[in-house]
Amino acid sequence: MLETIKQKILAGERLSFEEAVALFHDDDIHTLGKLATSVAEKKNGNRAYFIQNRHVNPTNICVNRCRFCAFSRSTGEKGAFELSIDEILRRIELSPEGLREIHIVGGLHPDRPFEYYLSLLRELRKHFPRIHIKAFTAVEVDYFSGISNLGLRDTLLSLKKSGLDAMPGGGAEIFANSIRERLCPEKITGERWLEVHRTAHLCGIKTNATMLYGHFESSEDRIDHLVRLRELQDQTGGFQAFIPLSYHPQNTDMGGRYPSGIDDLKTIAISRLVLDNFPHIKAYWVMLGEKLSQVALLFGADDIDGTVIEEKITHAAGAMTGEGLTKAEMVNLIRKAGKVPVERDAFYETVKVYA
């Protein structure tokens, strides 16, 4: 570990771009993990969070065909689906007691009007007034602003008025244009993604941020991504959690390999160290596997996401995890990592501490 970087971290000073890149090339993962843990503990003590949540994908029909995606279909293609609002409501009714959050992301459907999304939110709000709705990535919101002709701000305000509580962080991938062109040429640019989140924050909508890593990108591209998020967070403070997403190669056009377990742990730790203004770093167990996400709690993560009923997108690309974990399993994973399990809602408010 480069001694000056270590001293800076311990003194609570911000890392430069070059210093952050150097961390990726350092082999001392044990020290890296300890430093990340010290930062995580300053922010969240010995707590680690989880949530009882479920996923809903209204459709997999998408006008974008990102090369890393194994989930999307074209209209009429085998395996394409679209759920009606009633079908979505019925699925949520079947969820176990204690659900705190519905996570909704879907494809960019060529025909559905903006009104469908607004009435989906209204119906959800009406039927499940106590469950938070975290819905629509920046990519979807940008698309809605096109089909609604309302512009970004009014699109977001309409969604919020209809019941949107928070936005997930998907669609960020890697901001660098050179990588994005190879990864997802049809998707909005990194600049636009940041613009959507900035506007959401200004409308009072909290959001998350993600980074899809382990494909074509360099360490510099990863740090560029993190630094741009850090800059926006300095301005708005609207991000809640950062979630590094480990690339899954199966059934995608791009193929390739899974990133190594060591790379996954390093990426969590470096995210924690660079994003000094983000309250939470999430080790999303669906992507990392429950085993590695547990170990990630010792590398700076303070959240392992949730019970995640019905995850489809990562599983389409060869996730080796089950489609859900029980509350008892989450509590056990966190406890065995030596942390105090805290069940949270979508805004990181404590629901229950499992002392």
Add this chain to the structure above:
Amino acid sequence: MRIGKKTALNLLRDSDLLELGRIADGIRKDLHPDGIVTFIVDRNINYTNACINKCRFCAFYRDPDSPEAYVLDEEQLFEKIRETIHQGGTQILIQGGLHPALELSFYTEMLKSIKKHFNINVHGFSPPEISYIAEKSGLTLRETLLTLKDAGLDSIPGGGAEILSDRVRKVLSPKKIRSSEWLEVMEEAHGLGIKSTATMMFGSIEGEEDIIEHLDAIRSLQDRTGGFTAFIPWSFQPGNTEIAKQEPDVNSQPATRNPQLIPATAVDYLRILSLSRLYLDNIKNIQASWVTQGLKMAQAALRFGANDFGSTMIEENVVKAAGVSFRVTREDIINSISQTGFRPAQRDTRYNIIKHF
């Protein structure tokens, strides 16, 4: 300096995993300074699933008179060996249940016919099998081992150790040989020049003291014989096993620490792996268990004391029966090793390097 049982127990109960991992990583680096991580190309062949031991943590065994019980015939066995050699394999791991109808001659004939037809290392028969063969044939352990060695047995797998604490074995596998006998088989084998590995299955009902007792028994025997080539800790997989289906008995004697049988977590695994590297200062190689932990965790294990990826497992039946199945090719293993900055190398049973990649 060698650590004692008390220190080890404290490290297991209460230590910073990253600090423990760093020390284990340093020891691994000292023992294997060239950054090589090895693996073996081999196949698990289970000649029978019929077993009278009926261990409660096992999902593989069948009653000898069950319609699902099988014994492989020679042609099935040879076909599996031919495929193994065709895929670059240098070893077959032959293990099976304790089948009451199979005599010593079955085993010696099997070994002789394999050796007559193939040039391959036979890594065969864990101590419970050897003990059972001896008992049925009326020979001593030493005579049995010599007979098997003469027939072609090269080395012995470290299975059936589970936890070498009779307190735990009484609950988990009451009919299986006791700790002392497991160790006795290994000591006799080592004395005859038959090398073996040692395993530990943790995360069932054992307490922390039992784990330390296990590590200490292995280290003491290794001090006397030097016959263990590697140590392989792996975690109990509860799927489809009798002990996991049963209602927890809170009054059982001895009392069990883990009545709900919650599987060991990744953090438990890395802690025990690191501690094994610290404690077993006289065993050169520690294997990561991708079969029970998955490839990504096995990669992480390389920085927590492990220096070997075990086998490519062209075929694996026992862990699969407990509902855990990671499908992995030789290329996956080579890539997994090189991805983490180590140099992958194929080895033979005695850890001689056959080929670098």
